[in-house]
Structure formats: structure tokens, C-alpha cells
Amino acid sequence: GQNIDQPTEMTATEGAIVQINCTYQTSGFNGLFWYQQHAGEAPTFLSYNVLDGLEEKGRFSSFLSRSKGYSYLLLKELQMKDSASYLCAVLDSNYQLIWGAGTKLIIKP
Amino acid sequence: DTGVSQDPRHKITKRGQNVTFRCDPISEHNRLYWYRQTLGQGPEFLTYFQNEAQLEKSRLLSDRFSAERPKGSFSTLEIQRTEQGDSAMYLCASSLRGEVTDTQYFGPGTRLTVL
Numbered sequence: 001g002q003n004i005d006q007p008t009e010m011t012a013t014e015g016a017i018v019q020i021n022c023t024y025q026t027s028g029f030n031g032l033f034w035y036q037q038h039a040g041e042a043p044t045f046l047s048y049n050v051l052d053g054l055e056e057k058g059r060f061s062s063f064l065s066r067s068k069g070y071s072y073l074l075l076k077e078l079q080m081k082d083s084a085s086y087l088c089a090v091l092d093s094n095y096q097l098i099w100g101a102g103t104k105l106i107i108k109p
Numbered sequence: 110d111t112g113v114s115q116d117p118r119h120k121i122t123k124r125g126q127n128v129t130f131r132c133d134p135i136s137e138h139n140r141l142y143w144y145r146q147t148l149g150q151g152p153e154f155l156t157y158f159q160n161e162a163q164l165e166k167s168r169l170l171s172d173r174f175s176a177e178r179p180k181g182s183f184s185t186l187e188i189q190r191t192e193q194g195d196s197a198m199y200l201c202a203s204s205l206r207g208e209v210t211d212t213q214y215f216g217p218g219t220r221l222t223v224l
Contacts, residue, residue, distance in 0.1 A: 040220075041218075096157075
């Protein structure tokens, strides 16, 4: 079967750095997405990785290792507004998105 | 606003009633997706369209659920004879097939409460 694993919840301090991990087992791979979702709102696109390595976009970076079935989202200089759920999703061989359950990130002052 | 829009944003209904939701995708996008999401879970795929053709429907989807995209633009999702287990956020997303990333962009969702 297809599976995406990510931690259920993480806590970090304002101004710090946090890394949210995602491991996946899917039938085929056409890219990995990270989305941010604030409570009661829709997911918003953060990043896309299809090749191994690190993609940096401002305070957010995303890393992919296809051989290990592993990705992480790195958030720097954390702000209170970063408190949200972060969803990892993989585009499988049928170009269908397989979603993780999300990691709830709590930022403390 | 040129993003994905959904209507209504909230719907409260009694068990057994039918409900219909509407989604307007980003205008140039040819793919449209419907998902359902419950608290603490990722989105659950329901169905998707490429233009007006419904290409895939989740095997978990009950026959009470039906979706249309008659002219390849907006889409409707209908739930017949609603049950309390249908209470969830219904999300619509659109993407441009042919774009390298095929990134899906989401609407604000319709929150359904079945009493």
C-alpha cells in the first residue's frame, strides 16, 4: 500500500529553527509537495521537490532524497504566524496526490 | 480574486437531506479535484476532472456522492441522503496539467455539518 509518515505534533520557540520530516512509500514518484494549513483554512502550497537536494525559498527550505524515500521541511526564524499544520504529499505514478496526516507545529514565544 | 472559490463556505443540514457544493477553479486550469478532510487528517481524495471528463473516482466514495463539471469550468459536488459521517471540510483544488509541477491550488473549502 501507499504510506506517508510524518510526526503528529512538534513544538518550537519563536526565532528558532525546526525541521519537519516526512517518509513515504508510494507506487511511483512524480514529486513531493509541502503545504501549510492554518486551522479551519485550506492548504496553501509551499514547495515542490522532484530531484534530490535542497530547495530554498525564503525562510522555508525543502529537502528530498528519493533513494531513502525521505523529505524534510526546514523553517527558519520562526514566527508566531508559522503555527499551523504542515502536510507532506507525494504525486504517485498515476499523478494522484497521496497525503500525509500533517504535522501540527506549535510555536511558543 | 483569481484563486479557487467555493460556495457555500458553511452548510448545516439535517440527516437525510441532499446538499450541493460549487467550485470555481482558476480560469486557465484544466484539472479540478474534490477532497474531503476531517480534523487531524490529510485531505482524502474523492474525484477529479480533466476538462469536463471525470477521470477517476475514489473506490471509497459512496454512490450517494456525485460530481459534475459540465462545461469544463465550474464543478458541483452533490451528496444525497446525508449522514452524520459526512460531516467534514470539502475542499476543491485545481491545477494545470502540462505544467511541470502540476501544483494543486486549493479553495477555502465548504464545511459541512450534518445534524
